[in-house]
Amino acid sequence: MIAGYLMTAPALIVIALVTLFPIGYSIWMSLNTITSTYNGFQFSFNGLNNYVTVFQNSMFWQALWFTVTYAAVTVTLELVLGLLVALALNQPIRGRGLAIAVMLIPWTLITVISAQMWDYIYNGIYGVLNAILMSVHIINVPVLWLGSPVTATISMMVADIWKTTPFVTMIMLAGLQLIPSDLYEAAKIDGATGWRSFWNVTLPLLRPSIGLAALFRILQAFGLFDLPFVLTNGGPGTSTTPIAMLAYKAIFNDGNFGTGTAVAVATVGIVIILALLSLKALRTQVGEIE
Amino acid sequence: MVLTLISIVVPTLALSACSPSNTATAPTKPRSSGAAVTTIQWAAGTISGTGLRANLIHQFERLNPDIKVKLVAEANNTDTTRAQLSATISGGSTTPDVYLGDVIWPGQFGHQHLALPLSDYLSKSYWNRFAPGLVAGASYHGKVYGSPWFMDSGFLYYRKDLLARYHLPVPTTWEQLKSEAAILQGRHAVRYGFVWEGASYEGLTCNWMEYLADAGGHVFNSSGRPDMNTPQALKALTFMRSLITSGVTPSAVTTFTEPQAMNVFNDGQAAFLRNWDYAYSNSQTKGQSTVIGKVAVAPLPAFAGHGSTGFACIGGWDMYVNPHTQHLSQALRFIQFMSSLQAETKLATIASEIPTNYAVQQNPEVRKLNPVLAIVSKTHLIARPSQTPKYAQVSQAIYTNINAALAGQVSPQSALQQANQQLANATSTNAL
Numbered sequence: 001m002i003a004g005y006l007m008t009a010p011a012l013i014v015i016a017l018v019t020l021f022p023i024g025y026s027i028w029m030s031l032n033t034i035t036s037t038y039n040g041f042q043f044s045f046n047g048l049n050n051y052v053t054v055f056q057n058s059m060f061w062q063a064l065w066f067t068v069t070y071a072a073v074t075v076t077l078e079l080v081l082g083l084l085v086a087l088a089l090n091q092p093i094r095g096r097g098l099a100i101a102v103m104l105i106p107w108t109l110i111t112v113i114s115a116q117m118w119d120y121i122y123n124g125i126y127g128v129l130n131a132i133l134m135s136v137h138i139i140n141v142p143v144l145w146l147g148s149p150v151t152a153t154i155s156m157m158v159a160d161i162w163k164t165t166p167f168v169t170m171i172m173l174a175g176l177q178l179i180p181s182d183l184y185e186a187a188k189i190d191g192a193t194g195w196r197s198f199w200n201v202t203l204p205l206l207r208p209s210i211g212l213a214a215l216f217r218i219l220q221a222f223g224l225f226d227l228p229f230v231l232t233n234g235g236p237g238t239s240t241t242p243i244a245m246l247a248y249k250a251i252f253n254d255g256n257f258g259t260g261t262a263v264a265v266a267t268v269g270i271v272i273i274l275a276l277l278s279l280k281a282l283r284t285q286v287g288e289i290e
Numbered sequence: 291m292v293l294t295l296i297s298i299v300v301p302t303l304a305l306s307a308c309s310p311s312n313t314a315t316a317p318t319k320p321r322s323s324g325a326a327v328t329t330i331q332w333a334a335g336t337i338s339g340t341g342l343r344a345n346l347i348h349q350f351e352r353l354n355p356d357i358k359v360k361l362v363a364e365a366n367n368t369d370t371t372r373a374q375l376s377a378t379i380s381g382g383s384t385t386p387d388v389y390l391g392d393v394i395w396p397g398q399f400g401h402q403h404l405a406l407p408l409s410d411y412l413s414k415s416y417w418n419r420f421a422p423g424l425v426a427g428a429s430y431h432g433k434v435y436g437s438p439w440f441m442d443s444g445f446l447y448y449r450k451d452l453l454a455r456y457h458l459p460v461p462t463t464w465e466q467l468k469s470e471a472a473i474l475q476g477r478h479a480v481r482y483g484f485v486w487e488g489a490s491y492e493g494l495t496c497n498w499m500e501y502l503a504d505a506g507g508h509v510f511n512s513s514g515r516p517d518m519n520t521p522q523a524l525k526a527l528t529f530m531r532s533l534i535t536s537g538v539t540p541s542a543v544t545t546f547t548e549p550q551a552m553n554v555f556n557d558g559q560a561a562f563l564r565n566w567d568y569a570y571s572n573s574q575t576k577g578q579s580t581v582i583g584k585v586a587v588a589p590l591p592a593f594a595g596h597g598s599t600g601f602a603c604i605g606g607w608d609m610y611v612n613p614h615t616q617h618l619s620q621a622l623r624f625i626q627f628m629s630s631l632q633a634e635t636k637l638a639t640i641a642s643e644i645p646t647n648y649a650v651q652q653n654p655e656v657r658k659l660n661p662v663l664a665i666v667s668k669t670h671l672i673a674r675p676s677q678t679p680k681y682a683q684v685s686q687a688i689y690t691n692i693n694a695a696l697a698g699q700v701s702p703q704s705a706l707q708q709a710n711q712q713l714a715n716a717t718s719t720n721a722l
Contacts, residue, residue: 036404125554144545236490
């Protein structure tokens with residue numbers, strides 16, 4: 001037992017250094033008023049003042065609400081779409097390897113680059129989307145996709161779902177391949193049709209994978225930054241400003257290191273609660289299977 | 291043998307002879323070897339998309355064989371560049387040694403110690419070379435933080451071929467510009483009348499300052515209180531919104547930064563463009579423009595009854611020195627070269643920028659080659675309220691709310707109310 005801890009100690013220490021230290025330092029920063037001097041930062045402890053400032057600011061709640069809505073919609077849709085694609089790819093069809101490779105392309109692209117591409121697609125003057133919709137007479141005048149809060153949010157969600165569904169698909173596909181085929185045989189013998197075998201065999205056994213995918217995606221969705229950074233810079237107005245961009249602007253534009261880190265730490269708190277909840281859901285599911 | 295000795299001694303002598311004069315104004319760090327070449331890093335954005343930076347570096351290196359300059363690209367918009375530099379420098383990085391920074395930064399960068407107070411290191415006489423007002427603009431609390439490099443201001447670019455064909459005069463009022471643009475659109479001469487920068491970012495604050503000053507408004511009153519919820523401001527914002535609702539300006543302008551506005555104009559799709567100095571040479575560059583030879587530049591218009599020339603927002607870029615630099619004397623020599631007659635003449639003739647060196651600005655030969663410079667004395671300049679370390683928040687309070695009103699999300703009236711409220715917060719507390 002002790003030997004085991006000793007063996008893993010080096011790795012654990014490295015992990016602690018690269019994760020715990022920055023987190024601890026951020027928390028410490030968020031409890032101080034910080035001024036930048038020629039010799040580095042000067043800290044003066046101010047307790048929870050930064051948090052009071054943050055929680056009293058309507059912009060924080062607006063950004064939090066935007067991020068939560070965004071995460072809820074995109075994660076849900078990505079799970080549904082990812083599952084459907086995984087079910088299709090789990091069939092012994094011809095060219096499956098090629099299909100998987102093609103499907104992974106959006107996921108392998110760096111987000112700022114694919115966001116730039118979506119920016120061209122959504123452009124209100126020479127955008128491809130408007131050109132297509134106008135040529136098939138769905139719309140008569142170009143729509144400014146990134147110019148109003150609702151369309152800008154939806155446009156961003158579409159770009160996110162396009163990019164991240166492959167990731168969910170891969171996790172689901174791995175989960176599907178772990179389900180023993182004799183279970184399906186047994187279900188067949190019991191007279192279960194396709195839909196019932198999906199509902200009673202596939203879905204329960206896939207729950208750990210779904211939980212895992214959801215966990216990863218929620219964490220990523222709360223870190224949303226690059227898509228709005230490229231597509232809208234948080235606009236129009238501040239309507240598409242996610243929480244990470246709020247922290248970024250406070251720290252790097254305004255030099256408010258204290259309040260900026262308070263935003264970041266408060267968000268981490270919220271995300272940890274959400275992550276623990278999904279982990280808990282995941283564990284019970286694993287227990288049920290055993 | 292004698293020859294080799296001489297060839298070793300002479301360069302050393304030459305170096306030691308010239309180094310005191312070059313660095314007389316700067317504290318020198320003792321260097322172990324006079325022949326060593328020092329490399330300094332210069333962070334700068336593209337200027338007019340030309341090879342200007344490489345050209346100037348090449349010239350500097352020829353004159354200063356002991357210094358090499360490595361160019362580091364800056365982002366293509368001021369907000370991102372500021373975020374990158376402030377993260378790098380506040381973290382204690384020794385590079386870049388010299389960086390090109392916006393004229394609105396001295397307040398914030400001086401306050402946060404992200405730039406070296408150059409006035410502590412360069413002689414008083416150094417600053418005499420600049421055009422009036424520029425050094426004050428680069429100062430904060432009595433110290434000069436930036437060495438002005440080029441001056442920028444808003445201009446009206448127009449299609450002279452179209453105005454001639456339809457017998458329209460160059461507009462001197464906003465109302466006239468709007469109606470002429472509508473006429474040209476009505477005749478199908480162009481798709482859009484007038485394009486400018488309306489996205490939610492710093493550039494919109496610049497555009498806004500121009501309309502606001504034209505209408506007689508201001509951001510802060512004389513006692514420093516936010517005062518943007520006024521009939522004058524309402525007139526300015528209502529007019530900007532009407533450009534969009536009337537179709538003279540495409541609604542996509544609320545997502546436009548400089549490159550997007552420039553593209554539409556270069557593509558021949560717009561009759562008028564509001565943009566900075568560089569737009570002239572940009573619109574005349576082969577391969578990126580279809581309107582070569584068809585463009586002229588004029589001062590921005592005023593509102594009818596408010597004089598014959600409108601206000602133009604002051605922009606521009608200064609050379610700043612990283613306070614953590616390990617190569618201070620080399621960095622200072624570099625920025626001194628960059629504001630010299632030689633470098634500023636290149637800047638003004640290769641790129642259509644307004645030089646900050648007063649002698650170059652006044653040189654008739656240079657003026658002949660730079661149509662933007664020729665009209666610069668006719669414009670009225672309006673500065674952004676950047677003499678505060680909180681300027682980033684001040685500007686954000688302006689551009690987010692103006693952008694929301696332009697997009698039709700809120701009424702001009704409530705956008706101004708909201709902006710005024712946020713300006714008060716920005717200047718008073720550590721708010722977000």
